[in-house]
Amino acid sequence: KELGKFLESENARMRLQQSIHTFTDLCWDKCINKISNKIDRGEETCLTNCVERFLDTSLFIVKRLEETRKKL
Amino acid sequence: KELGKFLESENARMRLQQSIHTFTDLCWDKCINKISNKIDRGEETCLTNCVERFLDTSLFIVKRLEETRKKL
Amino acid sequence: KELGKFLESENARMRLQQSIHTFTDLCWDKCINKISNKIDRGEETCLTNCVERFLDTSLFIVKRLEETRKKL
Amino acid sequence: QVRNELALANAQELINKINEKCFSKCITKPGNKLDSSEQTCVAKCMDRYMEAWNIVSRAYISRVQRESQGESL
Amino acid sequence: QVRNELALANAQELINKINEKCFSKCITKPGNKLDSSEQTCVAKCMDRYMEAWNIVSRAYISRVQRESQGESL
Amino acid sequence: QVRNELALANAQELINKINEKCFSKCITKPGNKLDSSEQTCVAKCMDRYMEAWNIVSRAYISRVQRESQGESL
Incomplete structure (x- = not known):
């Protein structure tokens, strides 16, 4: 039982890390054009907003799908 | 045995659905440029032809590979 | 034991083939622009260099990561 | 239950x-x-x-049906 | 049989x-x-x-061989 | 050991x-x-x-925390 709990939390950790890889890949392409000596303020804001807006889009889609299903 | 048959048909159904996701992804990029209020006739024809031509290409490649192998 | 060895070598063979597919995909996009009647000298050199430089990049990254870790 | 999981995976992928x-x-x-x-x-x-997903589904399923009828002729 | 499946998977991927x-x-x-x-x-x-697949194979295999010889020197 | 393999897989993916x-x-x-x-x-x-990976991690983890606090209110 303890082992099951441990494995489950490791599983959650793995999914979290996989999401971070996916978002970094996506937001890197959207926000980073030129490789400079440091990520500047504009790029940093873009990266943070990119993650937030992607998750907003995700929630928006799921919510809208559920509303459509209720209307049926 | 009944279970085996059931699982096999579910497996086929899953592969079918996976193909539909793959084709929608591919043909969306090829046929849909602007998001409008409805998919128009031109876009619909493009989507249908895209699926058909992709499968034609697939068959063409396999057939040609087999002919090459026979010549060896 | 013999089976274990056999399966392991098959596994290595599979990873090798998978890498070849990945590199062909990547280097095709980088080196082949127009479909002509044969791959010309320039394209062939580009493909070979593409594989070599990709592996160099890989080694460079791993080496640099290790150096960074030692400094910590 | 297998079918439910399948439908869920399909919706998730969509x-x-x-x-x-x-x-x-x-x-x-x-x-x-x-x-x-x-x-x-x-x-x-x-x-x-x-x-688009619906159009693609129809096109693909109708093709699969045509091909399998062709085979049995 | 394992080898056949491998060759098949390889051809399929190609x-x-x-x-x-x-x-x-x-x-x-x-x-x-x-x-x-x-x-x-x-x-x-x-x-x-x-x-292209053949050229890439040759380049990759020859590199792997060079690296493994380097190791054993 | 599971945790080590996880860290390794994570580094490999990066x-x-x-x-x-x-x-x-x-x-x-x-x-x-x-x-x-x-x-x-x-x-x-x-x-x-x-x-970028660090910035994305911070943004994502802080969002997950905000959402789960929202749920428990």
Whole structure:
């Protein structure tokens, strides 16, 4: 039982890390054009907003799908 | 045995659905440029032809590979 | 034991083939622009260099990561 | 139960694809919030993607049926 | 048998890649049928992809061999 | 041991992504060797990618925490 709990939390950790890889890949392409000596303020804001807006889009889609299903 | 048959048909159904996701992804990029209020006739024809031509290409490649192998 | 060895070598063979597919995909996009009647000298050199430089990049990254870790 | 899991996986995959395609089409410069024009765009894009998914399904299933009839002739 | 399955998986993956790359290069505007100029393009593209696959294989295997000799020196 | 394998898989995935992104950004025309300007570019690109990875991690984890607090209110 303890082992099951441990494995489950490791599983959650793995999914979290996989999401971070996916978002970094996506937001890197959207926000980073030129490789400079440091990520500047504009790029940093873009990266943070990119993650937030992607998750907003995700929630928006799921919510809208559920509303459509209720209307049926 | 009944279970085996059931699982096999579910497996086929899953592969079918996976193909539909793959084709929608591919043909969306090829046929849909602007998001409008409805998919128009031109876009619909493009989507249908895209699926058909992709499968034609697939068959063409396999057939040609087999002919090459026979010549060896 | 013999089976274990056999399966392991098959596994290595599979990873090798998978890498070849990945590199062909990547280097095709980088080196082949127009479909002509044969791959010309320039394209062939580009493909070979593409594989070599990709592996160099890989080694460079791993080496640099290790150096960074030692400094910590 | 297997069928339910399958339907769920299918819906999940559809949501993921819509998310990916519509985020890339509608949110070109991610700002402080999902503004109303972006929301309208995502809503329309989502409807179009599901329409496209239906058209593709019909085309593919009808092709599979034609091919399997051809085989049995 | 394991080896046969491996060869099959390898051939399948090659066919998938050719399909993807050559469809995108040769069928820019999908029409009512795969016309003869598209077929010619797919045939050439397919030969070129397999040539490229051979060049990449040689380059990669020769590198792996050089690296493993370097290690044993 | 499970945790070690997880950390290893995570590092491996990060290396793969850096390799893919920085090769495509820095080696536009692959030559006879990885020249010094390409090496400098890869080194900078690698540092930027890890910075971006950290920023994305912070943003995502803080969002997950905000959402789960919202749920428990």
